[in-house]
Amino acid sequence: MLSATTTWALYIIYMGALIAFGIYTWWSEKNKSARHFYTAGNTINWFVLCMTYIGALMSTWVFFAGPGGYYRGGFGYFMSELSYIPLFPVLTYFVMNKVWLLNTQRNYTTQADIFVDRFRSPTLRLVLAIVFFCVSMPYAAAIYIACGKAAAVATQGAISETSAVVFVGVTALLFIPFGGVKSVAWAATVQAWIFMAALWSIGISAIAYGFGGDIFEAVASVWQNTNSWFSYPGPEQWVPYSARFGYPIACAIGWTIMLPDVFIRAGYFGKDMAGQRRLMFCQPILQVIVWTGTMFIGFAAIALVPGLKGGDTELVIPMLITKIISPQAATFAAVLMAVFIWGTLAKGLSAATSHLLVAGSIISEDILNRLLKLQVSPGVHITMARLAVVALGLAALWLALNPPDLMWTLIMFAIALVMPMFPVLVAALYWRRATAPAAVIASVAGVIGVILTYRYGLGDSWYGVFGMLAAAVLMVVVSYMTKETDKEVLDEFYGALEKAEAIYYED
Numbered sequence: 001m002l003s004a005t006t007t008w009a010l011y012i013i014y015m016g017a018l019i020a021f022g023i024y025t026w027w028s029e030k031n032k033s034a035r036h037f038y039t040a041g042n043t044i045n046w047f048v049l050c051m052t053y054i055g056a057l058m059s060t061w062v063f064f065a066g067p068g069g070y071y072r073g074g075f076g077y078f079m080s081e082l083s084y085i086p087l088f089p090v091l092t093y094f095v096m097n098k099v100w101l102l103n104t105q106r107n108y109t110t111q112a113d114i115f116v117d118r119f120r121s122p123t124l125r126l127v128l129a130i131v132f133f134c135v136s137m138p139y140a141a142a143i144y145i146a147c148g149k150a151a152a153v154a155t156q157g158a159i160s161e162t163s164a165v166v167f168v169g170v171t172a173l174l175f176i177p178f179g180g181v182k183s184v185a186w187a188a189t190v191q192a193w194i195f196m197a198a199l200w201s202i203g204i205s206a207i208a209y210g211f212g213g214d215i216f217e218a219v220a221s222v223w224q225n226t227n228s229w230f231s232y233p234g235p236e237q238w239v240p241y242s243a244r245f246g247y248p249i250a251c252a253i254g255w256t257i258m259l260p261d262v263f264i265r266a267g268y269f270g271k272d273m274a275g276q277r278r279l280m281f282c283q284p285i286l287q288v289i290v291w292t293g294t295m296f297i298g299f300a301a302i303a304l305v306p307g308l309k310g311g312d313t314e315l316v317i318p319m320l321i322t323k324i325i326s327p328q329a330a331t332f333a334a335v336l337m338a339v340f341i342w343g344t345l346a347k348g349l350s351a352a353t354s355h356l357l358v359a360g361s362i363i364s365e366d367i368l369n370r371l372l373k374l375q376v377s378p379g380v381h382i383t384m385a386r387l388a389v390v391a392l393g394l395a396a397l398w399l400a401l402n403p404p405d406l407m408w409t410l411i412m413f414a415i416a417l418v419m420p421m422f423p424v425l426v427a428a429l430y431w432r433r434a435t436a437p438a439a440v441i442a443s444v445a446g447v448i449g450v451i452l453t454y455r456y457g458l459g460d461s462w463y464g465v466f467g468m469l470a471a472a473v474l475m476v477v478v479s480y481m482t483k484e485t486d487k488e489v490l491d492e493f494y495g496a497l498e499k500a501e502a503i504y505y506e507d
Contacts, residue, residue, distance in 0.1 A: 002154045002155055002334060002337050002338065002341075003155065003158065004155050004158040004159050006338075007151055007154055007155050007158075007159055007341065008159065010338055010341050010342060011151065011164070011167060011168070011341070011345070014342055014345050014346075015167070015168070015171040015172075015175075015345075018171070018172075018175045018187060019171060019174050019175050021175075021183060021186070021187055022174070022175040022183045022187075024183075025182055025183035025186070043182070043271055044182070044185055044269045044270065044271055044275075045271050045275060046270070046271070046272075046274060046275035046278040046279065046282075047189070048185050048186060048189050049185075049265065049269055049270055049271070049275050049278075049279055050278065050279055050282045050283060050286065051188060051189035051192045051193070052184070052185040052186075052188040052189055052192070052265060052269070052354075053262060053265045053266065053279065053283060054192050054283065054286045054287070054290065055188030055189065055191055055192040055195075055346075055351070055354075056188060056261045056262055056265060056351050056354040056355075057255070057256065057262055057287075057351075058195070058290055058351065061411075062195065062199060062290060062293075062294050063146070063150070063195075063198075063199075063317060063340065063343060063344045064146050064149070064314045064315070064317075064344075065314055066294040066297075066298070067294055067297040067298040067301060067313075067314070067316045067317060068298070068313035068314035068315075068316060069298070070294060070295045070297070070298025070299065071235075071298040071301050071302050071308065071313045071316055072234070072235055072236045072313055073234045073235070073236065074226075074228065074229040074230065074231070074233075074234030074235050075229060075230050075231075075234075075295075075299075076231065076232045076233060076234045076244075077234055078291065078292075078295040080243065080244055080247050080248055081247075081248075081251065081291050081295075082288065082291060083244075083248045084247075084248035084249070084251040084252035084256075085284045085287055085288060086284070087248075087252040088252065088256055088280070088283055088284050088287075089280040089281060089283075089284065091252065091253070091256075091257055092257075092266060092276070092279065092280045092283075093280060095257065095425065095426060095429065096257065096263075096266040096267050096276075097273075097276050097280075098429050098497065099114055099263075099266070099267035099268075099425075099429075100266075100267050100268070100270055100273075100276050101497055101500035101501060101504060102114060102117075102493075102496055102497050102500065103267060103268050104500050104503075104504075105496040105497075105499060105500050106496055108267075108268055109268075109361060109365045110129075110132075110264075110358075110361045110362060110365045110366050111128065111132055111260045111263050111264060111358070112124075112125050112128040112129055112132065112362075112366050113365075114267070114425070114428070115128055115421075115424065115425065115428060115439065116128075116370075117493060118428040118429075118434075118489075118493050119428065119434075119435070119436035119439045119485070120436060120485075120489055121436040121439065121440060122370075122371060123436075123440050124436060124439050124440050124443065125366055125370060125371060126366075126371060127440060127443050127444060128366075128421065128443065129362050129366040129367055129371075131417060131418065131421070131443070131447060132260045132358070132359075132362055132418070133359055133362045133363070134414070134417070135259065135260060135414040135415075135417055135418055136260055136261070136355040136356070136358050136359035136362070136392075137355075137359060137392070137395065137396055137399065138399070138410045138411055138414050139351060139352070139355045139411060139414065140351075140352045140355045140356050140359070140392075140393070140396035140400075141396045141397075141399035141400040141403065142400075142403075142410075142411055143351055143352040143355075144165045144168055144169045144172075144352065144396065144397060144400035145161075145165060145400050145403055146344060147164060147165065147168040147344055147345055148161040148162065148163075148164035148165035148168065148400070149161055150164075150340065150341050150344040150345075151163075151164035151341065152164065153315060153318045154318065154337050154340065154341055162401060165397070165400050165401060166397070166401070168345070169393065169394075169396070169397035169400060170397070172352060172353060172356070172393065173356075173389070173390055173393040173394070173397075175187075175353065181269075181357055184353045184354060184357055185269070187353070188353075188354070190346075191345075191346035192286075192346070194342060194343060194346035195343045195344075195346045196286075196289060196290060196293065197339075197343075198339045198340060198342065198343025198346070199290065199293035199294060199297065199343065200293045200296075201336065201339060202297060202317055202320070202321070202336055202339065202340065202343075203293055203296040203297040203300055204296075205325055205332070205336055206297065206300040206301075206304065206320040206324055206325065207296075207300050209324055209325045209328050209329065210300065210303065210304045210320075210324045211303070218299070218300065218303045218304075219303075221303040221304070222299065222302050222303045225302060225303065225306035225307075226302055226306060229299075229302055232244075235302075240461060242458075242461040242462055243460075243461040243462075245465070246461050246462040246463050246465045247461070247463065249419075249463070249465055249468075250412075250415055250416060250419065250463035250464055250465070251415075253419050253422050253464075253468070254415040254416055254417075254418050254419040254422075254463070254464055255415045256283075257422065258418040258419060258421055258422055258425075259414075259415065259418060260355070260358040260359075260362075260418075261351075261354035261355050261357070261358045264358060265354075266279065272504075273504040273505075297316065297317060297320070298316065300320060301313075301316035301319070301320055304320060304323075304324050305319050305320065305323060305324070317340055318337065318340065321333050321336050321337050321340065322337075352396075356389055356392055356393050356396065357389060359388075359389075359392045360385060360386075360388040360389035360392055361385070361388075363388040363391075363392065364384055364385040364388040365385075368384065368388075412459075412460075412463065413450075413454060413459065415463065415464070416450045416453070416454070416459060416463040416464030416467065417447060417450050417464065417467075418464070419446070419450065419463070419464030419465070419467060419468040420442065420443060420445075420446020420447055420449065420450065420464065420467045420468050420470070420471035421443060421446070421471075422468060422471075423442065423446075423468060423471050423472035423475050424439050424442055424443055424471060424475060427439070427475050427476075427479070429497075431479075432485075432490050432494070433479050433480070433484060434475060434479045434485075435478070435479045435482045435483065435484065435485055436485065437478055437482045438474065438475050438476075438477075438478035438479040438482060439475070441474055441478050442470075442471040442472075442474040442475040442478065443471065445467075445470055445471060445474050446464075446467040446468060446470050446471030446474075447467065448467070449466050449467030449469075449470040449471070450463075450464045450466070450467035451467075452466075453465075453466050453467060
């Protein structure tokens with residue numbers, strides 16, 4: 001479809017612009033601290049906050065696994081996605097806004113900071129650092145793989161997947177260490193618009209060229225080809241009753257709240273309370289736009305290229321372009337393929353850079369600074385932060401070049417893995433009787449529960465629900481069995497929360 005020269009030019013232009021933007025941000029803010037490198041010091045306005053959140057959230061799922069998932073899972077899968085969205089403003093209001101209020105007083109950097117501020121447990125910091133680090137790395141690696149696959153598919157093998165993975169991975173590392181979180185946030189804002197426009201333009205074009213723009217004819221074709229697409233549990237029975245509960249809960253808690261990079265965005269990034277409130281209401285709208293666009297592509301594919309199986313379903317976008325659009329409009333198809341490449345890069349890099357930045361903060365802040373008490377000058381500290389990101393980026397690149405067989409399953413497992421931390425967070429915010437031993441035991445046992453859920457074949461429908469329930473029960477039981485937290489610690493923590501509430505909720 002595209003020549004190797006054209007595709008490389010698209011990659012080089014895009015990545016060159018990204019690196020130039022990172023250098024510009026670094027030059028304009030050369031004196032920033034390590035905290036500003038990682039969390040921007042509460043200076044991101046509401047519009048950038050919303051767009052960087054949606055950019056970090058979606059990953060390359062929307063161009064590969066997403067349309068393939070809707071192709072195989074059907075309309076019921078789409079309804080499962082939408083069912084969790086009303087939970088987002090509720091969880092943000094009662095949980096993440098309180099995290100934000102505390103951050104205005106306590107100046108957190110990593111996700112573990114708020115947990116340790118409440119429970120004062122180095123062991124808990126170590127447990128959380130390990131869990132959150134293990135979650136971040138597969139995401140970045142999977143995104144590099146997707147970007148490489150996009151180049152290979154677009155050029156019909158003229159560019160090898162490996163060479164594209166290396167190029168994207170290395171150039172991403174040239175971007176992140178310069179600008180830090182602010183450059184990542186602004187870049188994700190632009191990239192979010194690119195990938196949303198790419199999604200809808202591809203889906204609408206497929207229906208326009210495949211059915212002359214007649215959506216009713218497309219529906220009739222789907223009904224004739226696979227009428228189970230419109231019913232539960234879908235063509236490949238993806239949505240049994242257990243998944244109708246487990247999957248939305250996993251999305252609402254694990255994916256949109258507890259993943260490290262989105263947690264920091266929802267809890268630490270906002271400039272003011274008005275920004276937090278707009279995030280609460282804008283994100284559901286943006287997610288519906290993305291999910292519906294992704295579903296629309298899966299719907300168009302089942303109508304136009306039925307009968308695909310397995311991994312082929314994750315390539316429905318290039319198939320629609322090459323098989324349906326190209327025979328009628330070759331030039332326009334080439335433009336759409338270029339849009340597909342840039343959309344993949346935009347979506348993938350906004351998520352990959354976020355995950356690497358968070359993973360770097362875990363190493364630099366949680367491990368070296370807080371646990372090992374490494375005392376260095378501010379200049380050395382920021383250099384150490386940048387080196388941590390580079391090292392982790394190289395590790396993610398190595399994983400992308402040597403991927404495990406279950407890379408995509410590993411991503412869903414990562415979402416499940418963070419779910420047990422949610423009841424620990426809620427207890428920290430709302431329950432003075434919660435204790436540090438309970439937080440450690442609940443976190444460890446919850447993670448073990450998730451592992452066992454997958455070990456015994458229940459992970460594909462229940463995800464992290466059982467681990468989260470185990471953590472919630474243990475949090476209560478062990479708290480009552482152990483000594484109460486010192487009153488001075490509780491007064492300091494909840495006093496900071498009350499002070500922030502008095503400032504921001506006074507109206």
